[in-house]
Structure formats: C-alpha cells, structure tokens
Amino acid sequence: MAAIFVLAEHRQGQIRDITYEMLTKAQQLGEATAIILTSNKEMAKPLTEYAKTVITVQDPKLENFNSETYRKILSTLIAQHKPKLVMMGHTSQGVDLAPRLATELNLPLATDLIDLAFEGENFAVTRQVYGGKVNAKATARKAETYLATIRQATFQPKKPEPPANGQITEIPSPLTTDITEKRFLQYVLPPPGGVDITAAEKLVGIGRGIKDQANIPQVEELAKTINAVVSCSRPIVDKGWLPTDRQVGTSGKTVKPKLYLALGISGAFQHILGMKASDLIIAVNKDPKAPIFSFADYGIVEDLFKIVPSLKNKINELRTQKA
C-alpha cells in the first residue's frame, strides 16, 4: 500500500489534536506513516498507537517549529520515500511550511481541505471558499506525491483497533548548520485581560453585524440583564472594539457556556470551533444562509438591532411576572 505521510504537529512538548485527526484519515487513504521532528525522544511513542510506521528525526534544534528546519528534513524524506501523499495541518505550522515545500519540490499542493480521496488516478479534494459559504471540489495535477494541508477538527480522531503497534525508525538529523535567515526567539503570551470568558456561564457573542463600536453598549446592557459576559468573533478584536481576551475561536478562546447568544455572527469555522460545544446556542443574523444556523439550536433571521432592545424588555417583563 502506498505510504501516506502525516506530519505530527507539536508545541511546547504537546502533540496537537490535528495530528491524530490526520492519522485517522490517513489510514483510510493508504499506509499511515507518522513523521515527527522533535528534540524530545518520548514524543514519538504515542504515535505508534495510530501508525504502523513512525519516522522521527531528533535534534535539539527541533524543540520549536521552524518552517526552514522542517523543510530541509522533509524535502529529503519525501525524495527518499516518495510517499503518495504528505498531510499536515492547515495551522500556523502547515500554512508556513507546506506552500514553500511544495514549490521547492514542484509537487502539487491543496490547502485547507475538508475532504480528500484518491479517485482512480486522481487526487480529488474538497475545500471551502468564500468564507465557508461555498464548497469547491477540485482535482490536483497528476504527480507521484501530493501535498495537502487539512482543516482542524474536520476528521474525528479514532485509535485503530487493535492499536497499530508501530515501529519507530530514527533518522539521523541532517541539520548540520543553524538556519540563520529565520530564527525562533520566543513565545509571546497575550497580555492578561480582566475577563475570563471561558469561566462565564452565559455569553453574548457579537460579530461583524454589530457594524459600529457605538453599538456595543446596548449589547452590554442586554448582557447585564441576563448576567452574561460579552464575547466576540475575530473582526471585533481586529478593529480594536473589544480586547483580545474576549475573542472566541481557534485563534482565541474555546468556550462552553450554558448559553451562547450570537448576534451578527455569520459563523466562520474558526469561530464555530470555539463555541459549538455550548449547551444552548441562539443566533440572530440577517443572512438566512449564515453557517451559524447549522450549529445553533434556535435561529432568528432578523436585524439584531430590532431584537436586542425588545429582548431586554421582554426578559425584564418575565422577571417581573416571576416576582
């Protein structure tokens, strides 16, 4: 069976979930082979439960990800083994590495895939375009080896039964000299904020639909009425309207409140991954086709500014009745 390489992703000593998601998918496509480039010998072991073959390069220079050290090693490995496919995450690592590696080796690359298959001679892929509103099915130019970056949380990780009981093969590190064009200096944590949205029982999330910073206070008032905290999607933080610690999504926080009231959030998958585990999701959006409605329990196709003031009043009325 053809080898399917999966580049294991790790940071600060932790193997990241995308690794197991990709290994699970790779088993369906061919002979899953995990590749781990690391400074830590122990990190190859958990991969043996998922892949029959684990190839590792161990070098103190590999403690932190650097696209250029990775590229040097992978280009050698791909040339030697000629796998049918090389998978990596469509993450901060894969995005930095895959396009350049593909260009160097002149191999076709498909990015941010939500599905992939070999259909006869063809490598057929599915990806999302226009912010997830449309799917595209595409075929890669024919090649001996294909490269692909895979969207996070697309495939459910599942340990093979029985476990793969893989063999670890260590390859000597080809990193003889330091790479000086691009050097890792340090991790930078966001400044600690005053609000921990992950601890909030109720969140009122705002997105692009809020239109203007001046419209935020009326949402804050509504949030206060139900004892909720205001969180947001990425554009609100980009505009500087709310601090970074309020951002829900892959580049922000993952939350699981009892209530997530989404106002003017269309539901880019990066945001969805951060909030889909909420107990109750109610979404208000003008676009009936907004992806958020596929994840919400209740949907309201309406201008949020018509709902917000009225909702505050109705909640207060119900409260009064209760009292």
Place this chain on the structure above:
Amino acid sequence: MDVVVCVKHVPETAEAELKIDSTGKNIDRAGLVYDINEWDDYALEEAVRIKEKQGGTVTAITIGAEDSDSTLRKCLARGADKAIRLTDPKFEGSDGYAIAKILSSVLKTLHYDLILVGMQAGDDGNAAVGPILAQMLNIPHATMVKKLELATGAAKVNRELEGGLEEQLEVKLPALFSVQTGINEPRYVSIMGIRKAMQKEIKVMTLADTGLTEADVGPAGSWLTIDKLYVPPVEKQAQFLKGSPDDIAQKIAEILKSKGLI
C-alpha cells in the same frame, strides 16, 4: 525601505447570499460589491506606515481585470507610489501557484527590501501565495504576522499561533511577510487622496511582458483545477423563530426562562 504589496480585488461576500453560476465552477457575481481583500488592506497599511517612518517607496501589484483599478486607486490614495496591474485573459483560472509565478516574474525586475501580502484571500482562501512567492524569489518568509518591527538587515515579527499564543521570530531582509488581520488599524482614505490618486498612472502588463508562457499560467500552470462549486448541504438546521421582533424577543425570553437561564 522599498516595499511591494501584493493585493487582490475580491467580492465582499461576508453578508451576501451567494449563488453558483451556470458553469457550476464559479459564483454568480451579479450584484456583488468588490473591494481590496481584507487581509491585503492590512498589508497595505503596514507598508504605508513603514514608508512614513523610514522613507522609501510602496509599490502595489495586482492580477485581475480592469475593474481591479479601483483597488489599486485605493492603494495609491492610501500612500502607495506606484501601481501595477497584470491583466490577461490567459491568467483566468490560475490557482495560487500560477498567481505566484506571475507575481514573481514582475518582482524579479523590481527593487524591494520587503514584500507584504495578505495571509489569505477572502474568496479562495488558499493561504499559499506568500510562501510560494518567497520560495520563487529565494528570500525568507513568515506567515500570519501580527506584529512587525524592522531593524538593520532583519525584522522581528510576531506570528499568530492557535489559542491566543504568538511566537516571535527574527527574519533576515529582504523577506516576505504574509500579514494577519489586526496587525494595525487601516486608515480611511480622504476624498482628496482619492482625487489625487486618479491622476497617478497604473502600469498595465500582460502575459507577454512577464516572460512566462501560456503553459505557465491559467489551469495549465496550476496545481489545482476546480471541478465544481456547490453550496454545502445543511446537515443540521436551527429551529427558526418567526414573527415580529417583539414576538421573537418574547419567544427567546421564554426559552431562556424554561431553561432556567433568567
């Protein structure tokens, strides 16, 4: 410092309802409003800020039809000195790889210390052109840049990682950086600025000016060919609450009450 910014003229689709056209391989573009790609807008702003601080020039390049001029005018009005538009029917159907080939053919003829691109485009979202271009030009790169500080011969950049974490890198110049949204706050362009920009020249180039052949561009020169576009099937759908805003608000309030949330 001479900075080149690569920009793309894209339809705004965040709040639009999209339909597939009769070819099945494109969206129906009728009624869509076009503007500079959101990520490129941040790259442009970063380039102009560097010029204001350090002097030098900003050149904006795009690949697209004549209507892309409005995006280039925006670049000129914001502070770019030169604008280049690459236009040729043969470029249609180019993926990120073919686009990078076209851009690199022009960049090889320009002087630059820094190339800035948006980390992805809002339409096809490949997030690939930047690093491909860097490889073709044989210069270092970093993607998803959220902070950029220039020093002599090198830049310190913060890359956005997952979960709110960033990493700081040192990258030698000349380099290419793909910019993440939120790196700065793009300024509004004044009417005066746009008027002035109308007088500036936009240089137009075609396939013949690039030194590339037909086989290098379009579907023939691409890694990927689109077979079809489709609106994703809805797997699960919310229960929709209908009525007047007051009716809806009442229903939401009752749901919250029934779940013990108010």
